[in-house]
Amino acid sequence: MSATNTTQSNDQASRTILLDKVTKHYPGQLKPAVDGLMLEIPAGKIVMLVGPSGCGKTTTLKMINRLIEPTSGRIMLGDEDVTDLDGDKLRRRMGYVIQAGGLFPHMTVAANIAIVPKMLGWSKDAISKRIDELLDLVSLDPALYRDRYPKELSGGQQQRVGVARALAAEPPVLLMDEPFGAVDPITRQRLQDELIRIQEEVQKTIVFVTHDFDEAVKLGDLIVIFGEDGQIVQYDSPERILAQPANDFVADFIGAGAGLKQLTLARVRDVQLADPVTASPGEKGADVLARVQQTNHDYVVITDGRGRPISWLSRRQLSRLDTIDKSKNPDLPLVAEGSTLNDALDAMLASRLGAALVTNRSKALVGMITFDIVMKSINQLRADVQTADDESPVGTNTGSPEVSEVPND
Amino acid sequence: MIDTPRREVAASGTTGRSLIIQLAAILLALAAFAIWVATANLSSTERATLNSSALLAYTGEHLALTFVSIIIVLTITIPLGILLTRRPFVRASGTILAIANFGQAAPIIGLVVLLAFWLGFTFWTAVVALVAYAALPVLRNTMIGIQSVDAQLVEAGRGMGMSATSVLLRVELPLAVPVMLSGIRTALVLVVGSATLATFIGAGGLGLLITTGVNLFLPSVLVSGALLVALLALFIDWLGRVFEHYARPKGL
Numbered sequence: 001m002s003a004t005n006t007t008q009s010n011d012q013a014s015r016t017i018l019l020d021k022v023t024k025h026y027p028g029q030l031k032p033a034v035d036g037l038m039l040e041i042p043a044g045k046i047v048m049l050v051g052p053s054g055c056g057k058t059t060t061l062k063m064i065n066r067l068i069e070p071t072s073g074r075i076m077l078g079d080e081d082v083t084d085l086d087g088d089k090l091r092r093r094m095g096y097v098i099q100a101g102g103l104f105p106h107m108t109v110a111a112n113i114a115i116v117p118k119m120l121g122w123s124k125d126a127i128s129k130r131i132d133e134l135l136d137l138v139s140l141d142p143a144l145y146r147d148r149y150p151k152e153l154s155g156g157q158q159q160r161v162g163v164a165r166a167l168a169a170e171p172p173v174l175l176m177d178e179p180f181g182a183v184d185p186i187t188r189q190r191l192q193d194e195l196i197r198i199q200e201e202v203q204k205t206i207v208f209v210t211h212d213f214d215e216a217v218k219l220g221d222l223i224v225i226f227g228e229d230g231q232i233v234q235y236d237s238p239e240r241i242l243a244q245p246a247n248d249f250v251a252d253f254i255g256a257g258a259g260l261k262q263l264t265l266a267r268v269r270d271v272q273l274a275d276p277v278t279a280s281p282g283e284k285g286a287d288v289l290a291r292v293q294q295t296n297h298d299y300v301v302i303t304d305g306r307g308r309p310i311s312w313l314s315r316r317q318l319s320r321l322d323t324i325d326k327s328k329n330p331d332l333p334l335v336a337e338g339s340t341l342n343d344a345l346d347a348m349l350a351s352r353l354g355a356a357l358v359t360n361r362s363k364a365l366v367g368m369i370t371f372d373i374v375m376k377s378i379n380q381l382r383a384d385v386q387t388a389d390d391e392s393p394v395g396t397n398t399g400s401p402e403v404s405e406v407p408n409d
Numbered sequence: 410m411i412d413t414p415r416r417e418v419a420a421s422g423t424t425g426r427s428l429i430i431q432l433a434a435i436l437l438a439l440a441a442f443a444i445w446v447a448t449a450n451l452s453s454t455e456r457a458t459l460n461s462s463a464l465l466a467y468t469g470e471h472l473a474l475t476f477v478s479i480i481i482v483l484t485i486t487i488p489l490g491i492l493l494t495r496r497p498f499v500r501a502s503g504t505i506l507a508i509a510n511f512g513q514a515a516p517i518i519g520l521v522v523l524l525a526f527w528l529g530f531t532f533w534t535a536v537v538a539l540v541a542y543a544a545l546p547v548l549r550n551t552m553i554g555i556q557s558v559d560a561q562l563v564e565a566g567r568g569m570g571m572s573a574t575s576v577l578l579r580v581e582l583p584l585a586v587p588v589m590l591s592g593i594r595t596a597l598v599l600v601v602g603s604a605t606l607a608t609f610i611g612a613g614g615l616g617l618l619i620t621t622g623v624n625l626f627l628p629s630v631l632v633s634g635a636l637l638v639a640l641l642a643l644f645i646d647w648l649g650r651v652f653e654h655y656a657r658p659k660g661l
C-alpha cells in the first residue's frame with residue numbers, strides 16, 4: 001500500500017482539478033447546461049457546488065470523471081488532460097458517491113467495497129485488510145457488517161458504506177453528488193460530522209454537490225454558488241460568502257441568519273475562553289466563597305480529582321455550604337472543544353447561567369464560554385474577512401456575459 | 410442509531426412450503442393414475458396404448474420437444490433481449506417485440522399445421538412452431554428485467570470505473586435474474602402444454618394419447634393423455650420454481 005500512498009495521495013499537484021472553459025451542450029436543448037466554466041479546485045480541499053435544481057451541478061461533476069463528455073473545453077487533473085485518458089481507468093482513480101450510496105443490492109458490504117481494488121488487481125489479503133480499515137474509518141464494526149447485504153443496513157449505514165467504497169482504492173479525488181440527500185436530518189448531520197472527521201484523516205480533493213446551502217457552509221472549504229442559468233455567482237470561502245454575499249441572489253440563497261450561520265464555522269477551541277473559579281470537594285464553603293468574591297466572580301465550578309466538572313455553584317449556594325460535597329449535577333451545560341460556536345450557543349441558551357463549560361477529550365474542564373465571548377468572535381470573524389486579502393480561487397463562466405467582470409450599475 | 414438496521418427474517422419459508430405441497434400433489438396424482446392403470450378393467454386396445462414402456466416413450470418425446478425448443482428459445486432470445494437494451498439497438502426493440510407478440514398471438518395449432526406444409530411433418534417443424542410461440546415471454550422479461558435495474562446502480566458502476574460490459578455482467582444481469590427466470594418458467598409451461606399439438610404433424614409426444622383416444626373413441630386413453638400432460642406441465646413448473654428459488658441472487 002505504500003506504493004499507492006506515495007504515488008497518489010502525497011502528491012499535491014496531481015490532485016488539483018482545473019476546469020478550463022468547459023461547456024456541455026446536450027443535444028436538442030436550447031441553451032448549454034454548462035457554459036464556458038472556468039473553475040480551479042485546489043488539492044486537498046472540499047469544494048461545494050451549490051445552486052438551484054437544474055443549474056448544471058451534476059453535469060459539472062460528471063464531466064470531471066467523464067461520465068459525461070464535455071462539448072468543449074479541457075479538464076485537467078494535475079497536469080494531465082482528463083479528456084486524453086481512458087474513461088474507465090480515470091474513474092478508478094476518482095471515488096464517486098451518489099445519493100443513497102448506490103450500493104449493489106446483490107453484493108455484500110465487503111464485496112461492494114472490494115470492487116475497485118479488485119479491478120486494480122490488489123491481492124486478496126490487501127483487499128480484505130483494506131475492507132476492515134475502511135469500515136473502521138466510517139464507524140461500522142467490520143465483524144458485524146462485512147457480510148451483510150445492503151438491505152440489511154439503515155439508510156445512514158448504506159451511505160457510510162458508499163463512502164467507504166469510494167475511498168477503497170485510495171483515490172486522490174472524491175466526487176460526491178448529493179450523497180446525504182436521502183437520509184433524515186439527524187442522520188444527515190451525523191454523516192456530515194463524520195465526513196469532516198474522515199477528511200481530516202484522508203485529505204482528499206473533494207467535489208461535493210448539494211442544493212442545501214447550510215450543508216455547503218458546514219462542509220466546504222470553498223463554495224461555488226451557481227445561479228439559475230448555471231453561471232457562477234460567487235466562488236469563495238464560506239466565511240467570506242456569509243460576510244460579503246456577491247449580490248442579492250447570493251444573499252437570498254444564504255437566507256436569513258447569516259450571522260448565526262457564521263457560528264457554525266468557528267469552533268470553541270478557536271476562541272479565547274474565560275477562566276472560571278474552581279474548587280474541589282472537601283474544601284470549606286467559606287474559603288471558596290472568599291476566593292469567588294475576591295476575583296469578582298459570581299460562580300464556582302467544582303471539579304473532581306481528574307479535573308472534570310461535577311457542579312456549578314452560585315455565591316448564595318456556597319454561603320449555605322459548610323464543606324463542598326461530591327454531589328454531581330447531571331444537567332451541567334457542557335460543550336466539547338471541537339463543538340461549533342453554534343452548538344455552544346445552544347448549550348448556553350439551555351442553561352440558566354448564560355454560559356457553558358468547555359471540556360477537552362478526557363472531559364476535564366478547560367474553560368468557560370459566555371455570550372460575550374460568542375459576540376466578540378462574530379465581530380472578529382467579520383473583521384477578519386474584511387481585512388483578509390488572500391486571493392479568492394478562480395471561478396468564472398466566460399459563456400455568460402451577464403455576470404462578466406464589468407461592474408453592473 | 411436513529412435509523413435502525415433491519416435484519417431480514419427468512420421470507421423463504423412460505424415459498425419452501427408451497428413448493429413441497431406442489432410436488433406432493435403431483436406425485437400423489439401420478440401414484441393414483443398408476444394404481445388406476447394397473448387395476449382398471451381395460452380392453453386390450455387400451456392396454457396396448459397404456460402400457461408403461463409406451464407411456465415412457467411418449468413422455469420422453471414430449472420432454473425432448475420441450476427442452477430442445479426451450480434451449481433454442483433461450484439461446485436466441487436472451488442475447489437478443491440484452492442487445493435490445495443496449496443504447497444503439499433500443500430503437501429496434503419495438504419492432505422485435507411486435508414480431509414476438511405476433512408469434513404468440515397466432516393460434517399455435519394453425520402455426521404448427523401451416524409450418525408443416527412448408528417444412529414437412531417432422532420433429533423439427535414442431536420445434537420451430539414451439540420456439541415461435543414461446544419466444545415472447547423470455548424476450549420480454551429479459552428486456553424488462555434489465556430495464557428495471559435502477560439506473561443509479563448502472564451509473565454507480567460506471568462511476569467506479571467498471572466497463573459497460575462489466576456493469577452488464579456483474580450488475581444488470583444478476584439483478585435481472587428473478588424477472589428473467591419467471592419469463593423462462595412461463596415459456597416452459599407454454600411449451601409443455603403446446604407440445605401436445607405436435608402429434609397433429611406426426612412429431613409424437615403425449616398428444617398422441619389424446620388423438621388416439623379421440624380417433625378410436627377410447628375415453629380412458631384420452632383422459633390419461635390429458636392427465637399426464639397436465640401433470641408434466643405442473644412438474645416442469647415446479648422445477649422452474651425450485652430453480653427460481655435457488656438461483657435468485659442473495660440480498661434481493
Ligand SMILES: Nc1ncnc2c1ncn2[C@@H]1O[C@H](COP(=O)(O)OP(=O)(O)O)[C@@H](O)[C@H]1O
Pocket residue numbers: 026027029033051052053054055056057058059060
Ligand atoms: N442527459 C441529459 N440530457 C439532456 N439534458 C440534460 C441531461 N442531464 C441534464 N440535462 C439538463 O441539463 C440541465 C442541468 O442538469 P443537472 O446538471 O442535472 O442540474 P443539477 O444537478 O444542478 O440539478 C438541466 O436543465 C437538465 O434538464
Ligand SMILES: [Mg+2]
Pocket residue numbers: 057058059
Ligand atoms: Mg443534480
